[in-house]
Amino acid sequence: xxxxxxxxxxxxxxxxxxxxxxxxxxxxxxxxxxxxxxxxxxxxxxxxxxxxxxxxxxxxxxxxxxxxxxxxxxxxxxxxxxxxxxxxxxxxxxxxxxxxxxxxxxxxxxxxxxxxxxxxxxxxxxxxxxxxxxxxxxxxxxxxxxxxxxxxxxxxxxxxxxxxxxxxxxxxxxxxxxxxxxxxxxxxxxxxxxxxxxxxxxxxxxxxxxxxxxxxxxxxxxxxxxxxxxxxxxxxxxxxxxxxxxxxxxxxxxxxxxxxxxxxxxxxxxxxxxxxxxxxxxxxxxxxxxxxxxxxxxxxxxxxxxxxxxxxxxxxxxxxxxxxxxxxxxxxxxxxxxxxxxxxxxxxxxxxxxxxxxxxxxxxxxxxxxxxxxxxxxxxxxxxxxxxxxxxxxxxxxxxxxxxxxxxxxxxxxxxxxxxxxxxxxxxxxxxxxxxxxxxxxxxxxxxxxxxxxxxxxxxxxxxxxxxxxxxxxxxxxxxxxxxxxxxxxxxxxxxxxxxxxxxxxxxxxxxxxxxxxxxxxxxxxx
Numbered sequence: 001x002x003x004x005x006x007x008x009x010x011x012x013x014x015x016x017x018x019x020x021x022x023x024x025x026x027x028x029x030x031x032x033x034x035x036x037x038x039x040x041x042x043x044x045x046x047x048x049x050x051x052x053x054x055x056x057x058x059x060x061x062x063x064x065x066x067x068x069x070x071x072x073x074x075x076x077x078x079x080x081x082x083x084x085x086x087x088x089x090x091x092x093x094x095x096x097x098x099x100x101x102x103x104x105x106x107x108x109x110x111x112x113x114x115x116x117x118x119x120x121x122x123x124x125x126x127x128x129x130x131x132x133x134x135x136x137x138x139x140x141x142x143x144x145x146x147x148x149x150x151x152x153x154x155x156x157x158x159x160x161x162x163x164x165x166x167x168x169x170x171x172x173x174x175x176x177x178x179x180x181x182x183x184x185x186x187x188x189x190x191x192x193x194x195x196x197x198x199x200x201x202x203x204x205x206x207x208x209x210x211x212x213x214x215x216x217x218x219x220x221x222x223x224x225x226x227x228x229x230x231x232x233x234x235x236x237x238x239x240x241x242x243x244x245x246x247x248x249x250x251x252x253x254x255x256x257x258x259x260x261x262x263x264x265x266x267x268x269x270x271x272x273x274x275x276x277x278x279x280x281x282x283x284x285x286x287x288x289x290x291x292x293x294x295x296x297x298x299x300x301x302x303x304x305x306x307x308x309x310x311x312x313x314x315x316x317x318x319x320x321x322x323x324x325x326x327x328x329x330x331x332x333x334x335x336x337x338x339x340x341x342x343x344x345x346x347x348x349x350x351x352x353x354x355x356x357x358x359x360x361x362x363x364x365x366x367x368x369x370x371x372x373x374x375x376x377x378x379x380x381x382x383x384x385x386x387x388x389x390x391x392x393x394x395x396x397x398x399x400x401x402x403x404x405x406x407x408x409x410x411x412x413x414x415x416x417x418x419x420x421x422x423x424x425x426x427x428x429x430x431x432x433x434x435x436x437x438x439x440x441x442x443x444x445x446x447x448x449x450x451x452x453x454x455x456x457x458x459x460x461x462x463x464x465x466x467x468x469x470x471x472x473x474x475x476x477x478x479x480x481x482x483x484x485x486x487x488x489x490x491x492x493x494x495x496x497x498x499x500x501x502x503x504x505x506x507x508x509x510x511x512x513x514x515x516x517x518x519x520x521x522x523x524x525x526x527x
Contacts, residue, residue: 070337078340079356079363080324086334093328095189096242098212102159103166104187105130108435113137113145114154115439117503120187128182130170132503133443137177138169160184188212191242194235194511195220201525202229205511206250209242209298214249221253221281231286233524237316241297244325244344248274251305253281254312259347261305264325266342287312288527290520291408292416293367293376296320303408304346310398313527314410316520317376320367321407323353348394350404379413412527414520419491424477424484428492433473434499441472442500452505456512459500461493469496490517 071083084092094100104123107114114136119126137145139157158166164184169177191213193205202224206213224232241247244264251261255276265271289303289312300319306312325344330336343351356363375381394402403409428434438446449455461469466489474480485492494517502510515521 074337074339075360078324079360080322080326080338081340082338084328084336084338089328089330089334089336095208096210098191098210099186099188100159101162101184102187103128103130103182103184105158107136107154108432108439109149110436110439112147112149114149117435117439118506123187124182124185125180128180130168130180130182131172133172133439135171136168137171138167138179140167141169144169162186190216192216192220194508195224196508196512197224197227197229198512198515199525200228200230202227202232203235203511203515203521204232205235205237206239208239209246209250211243211246213242213246214253217250217253218281231288231527232282233288233290233521234312235290235521235524236295236299236303237290237292237520238294239296239299240294240320241299241322244298244301247298247301251302252276252279254283254287254306255280255309256283259309262301262344262346264342264344266325266340269342272342286527288524289314290524291316291319291410292520293317293320293370293407295408296322300352300408301344301346304350304352307402307408307411308347308350308394308396310396310400313412314408315412315524315527316410316414317416318370318409319352319407321352321354321405323351346394348396348402350392350394350402352404352407354406376416377418378415412523414523417491417519419488422481422484422488424481425488425491425495427477428473428495431473431476433476434495435503437469437472437496438500438503441468442496446500446504449504452501452509452512455501455504456509456516459497461496465496466493 074081074083102123103125104120105116105125106118108117109115116125116130116132116134116136119130119132135145137143144157160166162185166182166184168180168182170180171177189210189212191206191208191210193207195202195204197203202221204217204220204224206217221232244262248261255261257276257278259276261274261276263271263273287306289306291299291303291314295303295316296319300322303312303314303319307314323343323345324340325342326338327341328336328338343353345351354363354366370376373381392404394404396402400411445459446455449459469492470480470485494513498510498513501513
């Protein structure tokens with residue numbers, strides 16, 4: 001009986017919310033035209049949910065049911081149209097808007113104590129004198145350490161309205177606890193992971209296309225030019241996208257005025273062309289872009305435009321293949337839907353969206369299938385994929401053949417490093433053991449090095465050091481796979497050193513260490 005009632009309730013909510021969303025979207029996108037129905041959708045949905053919540057025979061989480069039902073409907077349209085619960089919508093928007101109200105620090109929980117691992121350089125915590133390595137013992141005069149801490153509780157404790165006050169009781173280097181009074185404020189999040197020069201080349205890694213990305217890029221580029229940069233490597237690996245207008249703004253940095261960057265079009269969206277202006281700061285000069293299978297959406301817009309217009313050499317592995325444009329429609333309760341409203345097309349006219357005709361589950365398993373078929377190890381396997389076979393031919397401005405429907409194929413393929421993807425490394429990373437080891441064992445050693453340059457040039461992990469690390473981690477990872485250890489030992493050594501560098505000197509030092517032995521990065525430098 002409960003199951004039948006649940007099905008009926010679920011179906012009813014689906015129908016009502018479907019109509020409501022139709023009315024909502026029509027009002028927003030179609031110039032005020034309505035469906036011709038005398039139906040107050042949102043009001044009726046609210047009444048139904050109220051009745052279920054107050055009268056139904058069993059207890060029902062109506063918020064959860066509503067979200068699941070809406071998402072079911074949207075996922076039948078395409079994999080990227082989704083319902084966002086309030087917390088998820090807020091997190092996504094904060095990430096892309098480039099900031100939030102808080103105190104500005106990163107942390108790791110170790111033995112039920114919050115240990116600060118990074119402090120935002122211009123944030124409230126830094127201004128109050130908080131530094132990396134500090135341990136938070138008390139908050140507002142009450143015990144905090146040892147009180148069964150979790151991420152949700154920590155977020156609620158540290159975040160708050162601008163100009164509100166929080167007092168952290170901090171233990172530093174074994175000294176007595178000292179109180180730090182911090183006034184919460186706007187914390188700015190850079191969308192650039194790293195920017196530094198190496199061997200005459202500038203290197204910029206971008207993690208997302210947020211509202212601040214273009215300005216962040218301009219500032220970084222200015223510094224790299226001052227450091228004598230002769231060419232630029234732009235790393236978009238792992239960049240899942242962001243704002244369309246940010247991607248076009250960044251493309252504009254590299255392209256001369258009048259060049260078509262991308263165009264979008266949908267059944268209810270007329271074709272919109274995006275052209276470069278005359279405001280680019282790097283319209284000339286050697287440019288290499290690194291992509292991988294996790295580079296998606298806005299990353300592919302940028303890489304596709306630079307490839308089609310022969311402006312950059314694309315290095316790495318085939319990108320994700322997301323050629324759909326979403327618009328967010330918020331509801332009054334903080335929830336929202338991301339609805340696909342258009343497709344985007346590169347300057348040559350290609351859509352790089354991979355097929356989703358076999359359903360959401362198949363779509364989400366597509367990357368795993370690439371691994372299974374060996375596509376990450378062999379360029380030929382990519383070209384023989386069904387996504388490309390039989391597809392229309394497209395060409396760059398210089399006549400080079402490029403591909404559609406399955407992502408951006410790089411100009412120079414670099415296979416994945418299998419030593420980086422063992423189960424052992426995944427277990428160590430999931431348990432945050434690299435940073436934990438740095439906190440527990442390596443801080444005295446790091447204090448011997450005055451600068452990041454000294455540390456990177458002089459410090460290396462010996463086999464004995466690796467054994468010490470494995471002995472430390474074996475308390476958490478109970479079954480060490482020694483075949484994985486043998487295969488990945490050099491990568492593990494690099495990760496220990498990189499995490500130590502980040503803890504002491506930040507992200508630039510972290511990526512400088514990682515890139516030292518990175519085959520894709522080395523290939524990009526040679527272009």
